[in-house]
Amino acid sequence: MGLPTNNIKSNNNSNNNNGSNNNTGISKNRIWKRRSLITNKRNSISGMTYNLRSKVSTIPNTGSIKVGFVGLSFKKGWALKTHYPAILQLSSQFEITALYNPTIDSSISTIRELKLRNATAFPTIESFASSSGVDMIVISIENMNHYEIIMSLLKYSQNNANLKYLFVEWGLKCSEKELETICAETTKNGIQTIISLQGRKSPYILRAKELIAQGYIGEINSIEVAGNGGWYGYERPQKSPAYMFDIKNGTNLVTTTFGHTIDVLQYITSSYFSTINAMVINNIPEQELVDDFGNKIGQKAPKTVPDHLLFQGTLLNGNVPVSCSIKGGKPIKKFTKNLVIDIHGTKGDIKLEGDAGFVEITNLVLYYGGIKPNNSPIYKTSDREPTTGDSGKETMEVYHLRNYNALVGNIFRLYQSIADFHFNTKQIENLPSQFAMQEFEFEGFPTLMDALFLVRLIDNVYKSNDLGSTLDVSKIYQYP
Amino acid sequence: MGLPTNNIKSNNNSNNNNGSNNNTGISKNRIWKRRSLITNKRNSISGMTYNLRSKVSTIPNTGSIKVGFVGLSFKKGWALKTHYPAILQLSSQFEITALYNPTIDSSISTIRELKLRNATAFPTIESFASSSGVDMIVISIENMNHYEIIMSLLKYSQNNANLKYLFVEWGLKCSEKELETICAETTKNGIQTIISLQGRKSPYILRAKELIAQGYIGEINSIEVAGNGGWYGYERPQKSPAYMFDIKNGTNLVTTTFGHTIDVLQYITSSYFSTINAMVINNIPEQELVDDFGNKIGQKAPKTVPDHLLFQGTLLNGNVPVSCSIKGGKPIKKFTKNLVIDIHGTKGDIKLEGDAGFVEITNLVLYYGGIKPNNSPIYKTSDREPTTGDSGKETMEVYHLRNYNALVGNIFRLYQSIADFHFNTKQIENLPSQFAMQEFEFEGFPTLMDALFLVRLIDNVYKSNDLGSTLDVSKIYQYP
Known part of the structure; x- marks a missing residue:
């Protein structure tokens, strides 16, 4: 089935008929x-x-x-x-x-x-x-x-x-x-x-994507992601709605914490996945209820959503190995940030760190170290950019907007x-x-089509867990 | 088949007949x-x-x-x-x-x-x-x-x-x-x-094992391991023997870098694995040969050993999720140590870091943060240890022997x-x-029996990769 593009309404300032508007x-x-x-x-x-x-x-x-x-x-x-x-x-x-x-x-x-x-x-x-x-x-x-x-x-x-x-x-x-x-x-x-x-609109994500697209880390050859979603732990507020902890609903560690993170990772690297394996783990089937002050009230409630996701796979572009561990629940980690994305390449590395494990709403810090490329392998650099001899030199960057309100800012x-x-x-x-x-x-x-591809990836995460299989997902990025 | 213990020779200073020396x-x-x-x-x-x-x-x-x-x-x-x-x-x-x-x-x-x-x-x-x-x-x-x-x-x-x-x-x-x-x-x-x-004899590994055994991090609930083996990259010294890069031989990223690391992890946590999934990746089928000064000599040589291993699984004890990524090859990572083992628990965390990705030969730093246990859940604390009221308090430790020569020291x-x-x-x-x-x-x-269990785990790493399956390995820890 093709994507019908007939019957579209006119955009305010754009030419509605540019030769591509056929049903192809x-x-x-x-x-x-x-x-x-x-x-x-x-x-x-x-x-x-x-x-x-x-x-x-x-x-x-x-x-x-x-x-x-x-x-x-x-x-x-x-x-x-x-x-x-x-x-x-x-x-x-x-x-x-x-x-x-x-x-x-x-x-x-x-x-x-x-x-x-x-x-x-x-x-x-x-x-x-x-x-x-x-x-x-x-x-x-x-x-x-x-x-x-x-x-x-x-x-x-x-x-x-x-x-x-x-x-x-x-x-x-x-x-x-x-x-x-x-x-x-x-x-x-x-x-x-x-x-x-x-998360795709986060200035840090766009800067990371830009560095990679312009060849600043060479070819990507390894990626590690570790996140910590603060919910889904041993305790939960008494007032939290039960649907948040019910696997039958769409909001959980896999769909949101992992979903946003892996979408951003694909966006940064400009690549979908080719093979994946996942283990969806619920080690905390019952949570202690706590009051507004964090004190236990002596009641428990069931939890069917996972508290951990192990995910690994390779990217379609370059067969790059990706290791990803998303931990739910407090206590938080003491010796790492709650979000760490490490992208390694043949000429440099990018590290993204966030205080919260949710890449789409937390402020980040971007660290880059690598070698300034001679010519971008993907896009030609701007005419305005000097072509003097600083290419090939080791270069570093720490990118952080101290007062950036990522919660509102990305939206x-x-x-x-x-x-x-x-x-x-x-x-x-x-x-x-x-x-x-x-x-x-x-x-x-x-768009919702981007969401569709992500939904399919997440469906395959559960499927990989249920079947105990490493799955080829290279064919899911097609419509329908 | 039982383990025959007849026909054993006498130990110098020990009682050879203590009632357990039967073929059971x-x-x-x-x-x-x-x-x-x-x-x-x-x-x-x-x-x-x-x-x-x-x-x-x-x-x-x-x-x-x-x-x-x-x-x-x-x-x-x-x-x-x-x-x-x-x-x-x-x-x-x-x-x-x-x-x-x-x-x-x-x-x-x-x-x-x-x-x-x-x-x-x-x-x-x-x-x-x-x-x-x-x-x-x-x-x-x-x-x-x-x-x-x-x-x-x-x-x-x-x-x-x-x-x-x-x-x-x-x-x-x-x-x-x-x-x-x-x-x-x-x-x-x-x-x-x-x-x-x-690696089991490393003072850092023993200290980590001790902290965990005595309840200092509570119940382990998540582990991340990232290592970087310096070999198996884009270049190799001209004088390196070819057998090191031939998958038919026993020495490679999986058997040595991963083998030592995962053995140490099992030893620290006192647990084998129950399920595992692995992806064994060779993205560099040919290496550039370099001379003693690191200059390319214009020749290439085949490499059939992997340059990356993705491994994830759950421990038999507590179904603890373990994420592990072992990267081979230079360039080294700029923003992480070449070995990082993060062990998270309900009451604290342990981080082990090493400059080289080989846990058995590199000097380490151990970071611990957590809550001093009231009573060890596994072993009773020594009678000499004071039972005063400092249990339940937040405590920290950085353990590092600055001049420890791990290469010789562990052996x-x-x-x-x-x-x-x-x-x-x-x-x-x-x-x-x-x-x-x-x-x-x-x-x-x-002993060689410990080695046998590790060989079986590594065999299952390859098998998981070859079959594209998550494997139940809980039955491999038996003799024969």
Whole structure:
């Protein structure tokens, strides 16, 4: 099955008919994407504009992107802590105009408390999705079936000609097949999807990716990843919702802690995996409940989610061995950071360290040591870069933004990249109105197709554990 | 098949008939060993005498152990660098009395150059092995079939009533079946075997084992190992012998770098593995040859040994997840030590670091942080130890012997433990004349049976790689 790209809606500032808009399936779509996002010289990776803030700092001529939110509450939650402050900082580009929540009262009070002056509280998902005042729907829900809610939204939004973007939170509570259906439906409806694999927007991750793409560590020949997810240990707060500890739900050590981390690793190295083996371990089937002060209350609760993941495999590019251990649960490690990614190459090394084991929300430090390349093996360096004789010299870098708020910052940068695409702020020639996936491009943002490939990898993690097999996963990176 | 313990020769200072000396197979033999080596109060692990130097500092009444050496040359080699200086430092306990080498001239010149006044050069393996002037045979040979030479030695030594010890270098060039035969033959002939898994004698390894055994890190719940073996990279010295890079021989990244490391890990944790998965990777099938100055000479040579091993699994005790990545080849890692062993527990952590990736020969640093246990969960603490209220307190330790020469030191301590056993310097009651294996005891030394279990684990590493399977290895720790 190819990727249908008919019936797509017009993008604000882009040429909608650039010769690639035919139904030729994903491979062409990808190649085209590379051309359009990479080959423009001023905006190629050597110019590093992807690392700069958006050029749109005032309200664009065409008006801001109107955001309808599913799952924003003024009381608590992920959306309040991350999406809301990110959108606030991009108020010229985005405006929250609609809310849908399980109760309309929750939406009304959130509009009042957050002073969302132009927002409407919708009583039903049908009225919400069909409102012409919504350009982008953001879904940030916990413990709800993603397939059902997204299919409802897609159904009811058919008559909303303005809807162009669907932004979904990772991790997903839906199956591979369901996600394939969602991908096909959004493409058919001309809706550009976004998945919050926001680690790809971390400045540290982009710098690591850049160093590697420009040949600063030579050929990668070995990678070690060790993470420590703070949940899933011997104790848990009494007030933590039970669904977080139930394997039947989509949020656990494998899908989130490992999922974000391995997505970022693939993104940095520009490679998927060829073979993998995994052991999913639950050594703590019961947890002690503790109160707000961390004192045991003398009760236990079952835990069916894993507290450890062992994962190893080789990358498709270069057959690079990757060793990965994700430990759940306190106590934290005393002599290592809670996140350590070591990437070794023939000419240098990169180390990424984070205080928390969650690469997508923790501030990092990047250490690089290696040999400045003569010529980038992948991309030509910028014309502006001096070609004097400092190539071949040993060079070092410690990259750290001391006050970087990664929790909000990475989500902020993800919204920024949506605005850059929507308003074509980087003036990329022949920018399409829709693209299938980001894959490993510097520009753009991850889509539900990127999420689909990650879902398949994670499915194979469980399958490897269940079968006790090393699996060839080189064929999972195809649509469908 | 049980472990025959009939026909054993008398130990110098020990009671040869302590009620356990019947043919009851290895399990009884192990239990007995525990009793004899552990329960004696003055010498129990809480007294930590295993960490002290031998009490025998003058020539014992019964004379030193007469050592016959296969593979000692004054020109070069492992035996010259390690065994020889170790024996020199234990001249009251050991004396080299016989040499056998491929040519008798080599033995004669070695006796002359090393001033081995009481040593004889033997022209044939038959005359060497049958000489009554040999109590212990040490085999330190490269690129020779261990099975053939050991079986010859055992055959020709039948009439040498004095021969009590056979000391063999790890790694072994022989199959599992051949090693089983050797184990059976040595037991039948009453010969105590020793294998040079000398990492077990490293003071850092023993301290880590002690901290864990006494409950200082609580229950182990996660382990990460990353090592970097300096060989097997993109270049190799022109003068390096080709057999080192030929998978058909017994010495490579898996057998030596990984073998020593995983043996030490099992020893520290007192646990074998239950499930394992491995990927054995050879990404560098050809190496550039370099001269003595490291300059490329424009020639390449084939390499069939691996340059990377990915290994993960769970320990039999506690289902502890273990992640292990052994990288071969320069360049070395810039931001980690070449050996890092991280052991995490419910009450603390231990980190072992080494400058070189070879745990058995590199000096280490041990870092410990955790909570002082109330009572050791495994062993009762010494009566002399104060039982005041400092249990439950957070405690830290950095253990490092700045001038420790691990290359010689660990082999020296291995010889020392042989002398301690032979002369019963620790005055252990009912010390047997022979024991099957050290397993995870503090006292004693590793034997060919310990080596057999390690050979089986390594065989399963290759098997896991070849089959693409996670393997249950819990049944391999049985004899035969």
